[in-house]
Amino acid sequence: MRPVWTIARRELRAYFATPVAYVFIVIFVALSGVFTFYLGNFFEREQADLTPFFGFHPWLHLVLAPAVSMRLWAEERQSGSVELLMCLPIAAWQAVLGKFLAAWCFIAAALALTFPTWITVNYLGDPDNGVILAAYFGSLLMAGAYLAIGACISAACRSQVVAFVTTVVVCFAFLLAGFPLVLDAFAGWAPQVLVDVIGSLGFLTHFNAISKGVLDARDVLYFLLVIAAFLYANAIVLDLGRGN
């Protein structure tokens, strides 16, 4: 595991070496506040919970997580430093995991910095902090799934912009997999079993369950499996790259 942390540390420093990290965090925290208080009608609801806050997280992560993951491999491929990295005595899975963990820690830091919202709701009323904690956990898990998808796509791209746009589209499909928007594309021709499987893959369904405070092992396992599957795919994409 030591090389994994070495990679993760380097990667995390790389985020903070440029203003990008600070811009990202400010935008993330500001947008989550704006959404909660204006679009989410936090005050008008007169309920001491963070439902309006977490309700926007799937959409916030949808745009911002791909912005974090897009550079993970595409930047290295563009600059050629991927050759340096892959010729060090580090296994591909260690590099993949290290980079992913760095991105995940970064999002976790951004999430943690939304704590004033949590303080606000505790000041105003008496919310169920267990539910809030579960929702934070769910939000982090979902962001991790977005990042794993993004890391895998980034490994297949030389351009960060292409990686970003593709990731947003793929993540959007995963987010709404349980909804007609996606299901209708399969309902006409695919067998019912497949439609059901795709329907059960929706991020939103699983996240909503967790954010209500229902910490079902299956929802947690679901996100962890998505992360594992895409990180595995990420390593395969890198290995395919060795062929050309």
Added chain:
Amino acid sequence: MIRADSLSKNYGAIKAVDGISFAIEPGEVVGLLGPNGAGKTTTMRMCVGYLAPTSGSVEIHGFDLATRTQAARKTFGYLPEGAPLWGEMTPRAFLDFIADVRELRGAQREARIEEVAALLQLHPVFDQRIETLSKGFRRRVGLAQAILHDPPVLLLDEPTDGLDPNQKHEVRELIRGMSSDKIVVISTHILEEVEAVCSRAIIIAAGRIVADDSPAALAARSEAGRLDEVFRSITTGRKR
């Protein structure tokens, strides 16, 4: 010891490398020579396992590259073509990272970073971001990375490209100075470099080895005793 056994690499219908074999013993400084596009970099990349060969195998220091990849990688230092680096890091942070990856520990670690930085004269820019450095400094940071763990095998792809004459001289001195018990393979198209540092020259053209001999013996093949004439006649298939 590096052993390449009938290495080939196809890109679709194009044969970039076509059945290259060689064995290199400790103490040898080998120049991989050839015109641009001859397959030098492709060969180099297959020797470090960055590219998977279409067929053939590579063995470094007794480790088969395909099956014992990580063990093999611990035994060599590699400078990729163009010396790519992470621009947002400083040379200090970069060498620190490499030292972590190379598992250098304790007092030896600091001493070695210091030693390499002094050897390649990196101190004036040690705390500047790499992306702000001149080409010469970047190349030397790349070299520092390759030699940091004092590997028995060094593979350097165009190590003096972009350096001024003084820096070229220093890098050549550096290579000469450490080659007594090591294997050094440099890829280059600068013939004077081969004559200056190499004990053996492997000339590649169109993906095949067309000559493999000491630079002096190769030069002696021309009437005037000039390596460039021999190189030209071998790689173009024309007599002067």
